[in-house]
């Protein structure tokens with residue numbers, strides 16, 4: 001009987017050749033505890049698993065561009081020869097017309113000349129994990145001895161820059177940096193000199209397994225309000241200076257949604273299921289955030305990859321995101337972009353409902369409402385075949401016109417902002 005669950009045209013697998021093994025021990029990391037799932041393992045992907053994965057992954061994609069995403073733990077702990085073999089296998093199973101991209105997420109501390117030469121030669125796109133200026137980064141990103149890592153990451157960054165390796169920044173937002181959005185953003189823009197930034201909220205369950213179990217969160221976790229305010233702070237700075245120059249993932253995703261397209265980031269898609277994760281031994285899981293026994297689909301050495309990706313279990317996992325939306329989300333004015341957020345963060349109980357609301361809801365709502373007008377203006381620009389960056393000039397003109405109106409106003413006149421109050425009691429207040 002044919003599989004009733006259709007094979008997606010494209011999907012992504014986050015690949016963990018060294019499993020959860022890492023040279024750092026970041027306080028908030030949810031992945032290090034996964035070591036307990038593989039007692040006695042050496043946590044090293046063998047050439048057999050690597051070759052089988054490469055062959056099956058490339059054969060299953062029905063699009064011309066394929067992205068290999070290397071992650072961990074710390075993938076650099078595999079050493080350069082492992083990645084040379086990965087490239088050999090990619091070459092071996094490459095079809096004509098296929099374009100291959102290799103992305104690698106690293107904590108940056110092990111980068112040296114040899115790595116940067118390798119990355120440069122093979123066009124690797126490097127995601128560097130950094131949480132901002134030194135004190136904010138070092139608050140939680142420490143090594144096994146509890147020593148800070150910022151200086152080592154900056155050394156790695158400078159090597160990437162000097163070898164012209166393409167890199168972007170993945171910054172987690174947590175209790176140590178959430179109150180400083182502009183400082184964090186300017187640091188990445190002006191000192192790290194990146195053009196692409198992702199801000200990922202830390203919402204970590206307080207347990208020993210790293211699984212999505214229990215409803216209590218750790219003390220590192222950002223609150224919904226802090227996360228919303230953080231995004232708003234960064235957005236306002238970006239909107240004044242950097243549209244079209246600096247690309248912040250959640251702003252790009254939002255613009256796509258306002259423009260009527262799919263958000264393109266799993267967290268804000270209506271359903272899940274297209275971003276899987278594979279452990280060092282070939283075990284395949286529904287998602288990087290659900291590497292736990294209940295969400296294991298099988299092992300690529302025993303079950304064809306394609307069958308697991310198009311399985312009933314994975315389909316149900318993906319649909320559950322939509323099927324378990326609480327009424328609040330179904331009625332929400334920003335659902336077209338939020339879609340209830342990542343199910344792993346749905347921990348808030350609501351009276352009278354069986355399903356849970358996203359812990360970050362209040363922050364998402366505040367942020368998405370805050371950006372509504374500028375997003376609409378950018379969409380207008382796109383419809384006119386002009387650059388969204390024009391929004392900066394339009395808003396600057398509006399501000400200048402408003403300032404002019406304020407200059408001419410008498411203290412007892414109605415405030416030009418339309419509040420109905422006298423100017424002296426509103427924007428003219430000393």
Ligand code: SF4
Nearest residue numbers: 266267272287342343
């Ligand atoms: S569970 Fe969360 S991280 Fe995983 S695919 Fe769904 S939205 Fe993405």
Ligand code: SF4
Nearest residue numbers: 328329332338340361
């Ligand atoms: S903002 Fe809140 S209510 Fe609205 S879709 Fe997102 S999580 Fe649901």
